[in-house]
Amino acid sequence: MTELLTLDKVTVRFGGVTALDAVSLTVHEGQICALIGPNGAGKTTAFNAISRLVKPASGRITFGGGNLLSTHPADLAGLGIARTFQNLALWPGMSVLENVMVGRHARGRVGFAASVLGWPAAREDRALRARAYAMLDYFEITDVAHRECTGLPYGTLKRVELARALISDPRLLLLDEPAGGLTHGDVRELGELLLRLREERGITLLLVEHHMQFVMSISDYVFALDFGRNLVAGTPAELRDSPELVEAYLGTPV
Ligand SMILES: Nc1ncnc2c1ncn2[C@@H]1O[C@H](COP(=O)(O)OP(=O)(O)OP(=O)(O)O)[C@@H](O)[C@H]1O
Numbered sequence: 001m002t003e004l005l006t007l008d009k010v011t012v013r014f015g016g017v018t019a020l021d022a023v024s025l026t027v028h029e030g031q032i033c034a035l036i037g038p039n040g041a042g043k044t045t046a047f048n049a050i051s052r053l054v055k056p057a058s059g060r061i062t063f064g065g066g067n068l069l070s071t072h073p074a075d076l077a078g079l080g081i082a083r084t085f086q087n088l089a090l091w092p093g094m095s096v097l098e099n100v101m102v103g104r105h106a107r108g109r110v111g112f113a114a115s116v117l118g119w120p121a122a123r124e125d126r127a128l129r130a131r132a133y134a135m136l137d138y139f140e141i142t143d144v145a146h147r148e149c150t151g152l153p154y155g156t157l158k159r160v161e162l163a164r165a166l167i168s169d170p171r172l173l174l175l176d177e178p179a180g181g182l183t184h185g186d187v188r189e190l191g192e193l194l195l196r197l198r199e200e201r202g203i204t205l206l207l208v209e210h211h212m213q214f215v216m217s218i219s220d221y222v223f224a225l226d227f228g229r230n231l232v233a234g235t236p237a238e239l240r241d242s243p244e245l246v247e248a249y250l251g252t253p254v
Pocket residue numbers: 014017018019037038039040041042043044045046
């Protein structure tokens with residue numbers, strides 16, 4: 001298996017707080033991996049370091065063999081990394097279609113404003129719209145293409161966010177708590193959707209998630225953090241009875 005993303009002894013500090021303390025992990029191409037751990041374990045900080053939103057004090061992050069830490073955050077989409085956020089980061093006043101089109105903007109040449117306002121109907125703009133519609137179709141949300149995001153059901157908004165992340169054709173998709181706030185049925189559908197994405201599009205997924213049943217049902221490999229450090233790592237089967245994990249979650253069965 002080819003290594004796609006590697007964190008090698010990554011340390012991130014916020015003033016006196018060491019949010020990540022020499023954390024290492026490797027995600028291979030085509031895998032679905034999860035980052036788990038109790039609140040404050042450092043999961044989001046790890047995501048933010050990979051997304052270049054926070055700067056590690058030390059350590060290396062490589063993606064596809066290249067040094068990710070020398071990449072500008074704005075160039076991540078071009079490199080093949082997309083992410084979703086813990087709290088949906090959609091533009092409430094814009095339509096679903098426009099929100100999805102934003103995701104491709106980083107890779108296109110036509111200005112986004114020109115594009116959504118329908119200025120010179122460049123070929124690229126038409127292609128972008130067609131692509132956005134295709135993403136909506138994939139996620140079965142074409143019926144709300146022209147609705148504003150405000151007021152749409154949470155499960156639908158999560159799909160919009162996924163469509164927006166995927167329109168840039170990423171090799172790696174980072175999902176921050178994709179199952180958070182979803183109903184039981186929505187979580188099951190999301191699991192099927194992510195497995196299908198990997199199967200049909202060969203996308204590698206790394207997710208931060210608290211929903212243990214969900215994590216264990218879709219992940220190939222799981223990394224657990226605690227207090228900013230690597231705690232345990234393994235397949236769901238290997239971790240199911242991990243005493244370290246049970247203890248980290250204060251006795252909550254996983
Ligand atoms: N911007 C920041 N400034 C100061 N401290 C921060 C900042 N971001 C995170 N921290 C601290 O770093 C540690 C790790 O936080 P992080 O949000 O990465 O954990 P997490 O595992 O994602 O938690 P949760 O599951 O609650 O989202 C915590 O102690 C947190 O308070």
